[in-house]
Amino acid sequence: MSADFQFAGSEPSYPRLFSPCQVGGVSIANRLVMGAMHTGLERLDRSEERIRAFYRARAEGGAGLIITGGVSPNREGRLDAEAPYLEGGRDEAWHRAIVQAVQGTESVICMQLLHAGRYARLPECVGPTDRKAPINPYTPTALSNEDVWRTVEDFARSAQIAHALGYHGVEIMASEGYLINQFTAKATNDRSDEFGGSLDARTKLACEVVKAIRQCVPQDFLVIYRISAVDLVPDGMTGEETRYLAALVERAGASMLNTGIGWHESKVPTIAAPVPRAVWSYAIRQLKDAVTIPVIASNRINDPAVAEGLLSEGVADFVSMARPLLADPCFPAKARANRSASIATCIACNQACLDHALTGGRVSCMINPMAGYEIERIRVPAVVRKRIAVVGGGAAGINFAFQAASRGHNVTLFEAGKELGGQLLMAREVPGKSEFNEALRYFKQRLIEEDVTVHLDHPCTADELASGGYDDIVIATGVTSRKPAIPGIDDPRVLSYIDVLKHRKVVGKAVAIIGAGGIGFDVAEFLLEARSHQADAGEFVQEYGLDLSLRSAGGLEERPTPSTPLRQITLMQRRNGKPAGIASAVSTRWIHRGRLERANVKMLGGVEYQGIEAAGLVITVDGEERTIAADSIIICAGQEPVRALYEALIAQLPAKRVHLIGGAQEARELDATRAIEQATALALAI
Secondary structure, eight states, X not given: OXXXXXXXXXXXXXXXXXXXXXXXXXXESSSEEEOOOOOSGGGTTOOHHHHHHHHHHHHHTTOSEEEEEEEBSSXXXXXXXXXXXXXXXXXXXXXXXXXXXXXXXXXXXXXXXXXXXXXXXXXXXXXXXXXXXXXXXXXXXXXXXXXXXXXXXXXXXXXXXXXXXXXXXXXXXXXTTOHHHHHHSTTTOOOOSTTSSSHHHXXXXXXXXXXXXXHHSOTTSEEEEEEEEEOOSTTOOOHHHHXXXXXXXXXXXXXXXXXXXXOTTOSSOSSSTTSOTTXXXXXXXXXXXXXXXXXXXXXXXXXXXXXXXHHHTTSOSEEEOSTHHHHOTTHHHHHHTTOGGGOOOOOOXXXXXXXXXXXXXXXXXXXXXXXXXXXXXXXOOOSSOOEEEEEOOSHHHHHHHHHHHHTTOEEEEEOSSSSSOTHHHHHTTSTTOTTHHHHHHHHHHHHHXXXXXXXXXXXXXXXXXXXXXXXXXXXXXXXXXXXXXXXXXXXXXXXXXXXXXXXXXXXXXXXXXXXXXXXXXXXXXXHHOOXXXXXXXXXXXXXXXXXTTOOSGGGBOOOOOOOOOSSEEEEEOSSSSXXXXXXXXXXXXHHHHHHHHHTTOEEEOSEEEEEEETXXXXXXXXXXXXXXXXXXXXXXXXXXXXXXXXXXXXXXXOGGGEEEOGGGTOOSSOOHHHHHXXXXXXXXXX
């Protein structure tokens, strides 16, 4: 292999993670669980081939236990109008395809039963009371006593159907603020009948569902109860109440406990990148100590060493990873074979998975665009093997290079800088985004494995490439910061986001940021913090007021008074309305906005920039002119494609031999997901 860099890493083994376990009458090959997640595939054409391929890839990848995305036990419990539910023999062929997907592998598969309750985005949604969820526009109808008992029967009937379809078990989704969780917490249950009031009454639905299912399925059929280890909402359950519920559920007949963290309406992030790895172990351990059945740890576990540590420390008996098996279906097999350096690690960016799920799209993965597209994006050997030059070592260039090389092409990658990574090198500098280092590690490892020749610190010319004997040339030269036409823009106080994040130029105490998209938010967070980029557990606990003793309701304490921020920052955008960062980042933008608000960052929309003067940045808002005093003015107002090399090449070579991808092709809001998808599509087709 020829490359200007080397990757070195130790390869530990994970004996506990890959030890078998007998649960009830079911043998589970290892302790790695693929947790339930919405795929969006059910929203397409209910293709049996597509869903079978999705689960087959994860089963062949070595997951010991696989739990499907949620299926409602009745129509009113659907997440939305297109979500799956079990009534009248619906989707039997679809479910049989899922079961068939694991046949011939070591994987065990369970169907998750999820009743959304007041979270259902349906006018006919129901709940313990008629209290509306803050994240849902619809007001629920309170279930009558009779309705609750009917719901118990629906859960039991659905478990019988799952058994008949060939599933090895079911998981009862009773966390994250869904229906059963809504009954267990005072926050949402002030009923005065047998299902509300006292703790025993509030937990009755949970116990009755488990008992009803256990009575109508064989003993070797798994009944997994997904319990909310910590609610993270005011008037949620205390740790003592949660442990009491866990013991009740075990007595009712549960085979295993899986753990959920927080409600969807909680103001504490639980699975995004700013959340430290395995930070929820304190809440999971309390449940392990309360029951004798196996307990599954979940949330922000994306590394085999972390998983092994949780098992060896006695925090849990199994470890659940959902999105990490989107990022790499072969995660278990690679870890077992001591090839952890080759794992495509989930970086918890949420960009192609959770954000797509919340907006009704098909779930995929930024790191692995094959996820969810197993029958469309297929890697086959190239019919004609070509010599290909790739210019630009950012996300698009790297991904094209190793994907094309994996098909047999001879690929050489040229990078003008001293390090691969492009815009990702700046992204990883932002607090809470250090997981981008894992993406870079994986991308570099793939270049090595696919024998891509890499030349760093090598700017290319059109003449060099045109005369180099390449069959195809791929230009992935990225973007540069756009310089808006504002009077005084050449003032020495003006910096670009590249100056700040990459070149680390000195920034003053009073800062005006022009542009409030994703980059503007990132720069603001970068300038506010004086800590390591990935928060440690202690910092996270303090920031969000977590009660590690779990004595308080919901596991929350009063948040401490925020410390004085390092800088006074004003964040501005031309668009009307309050700045919100990346519009498509529906699952994470509230986290970043909350951090900025707590640091007293001023956010202005509908701004017109009049000019830069000695006193600062002169703007007009709502027809009123004002001056923002600033030591530094940072431009985050979009990007422009870098295309000079491409334009020079197409003047010399046939256009069909020169390809433009990534930011150089489309410089709109920086989007690594789009760049990697585009690079992959070209690599699979060329």
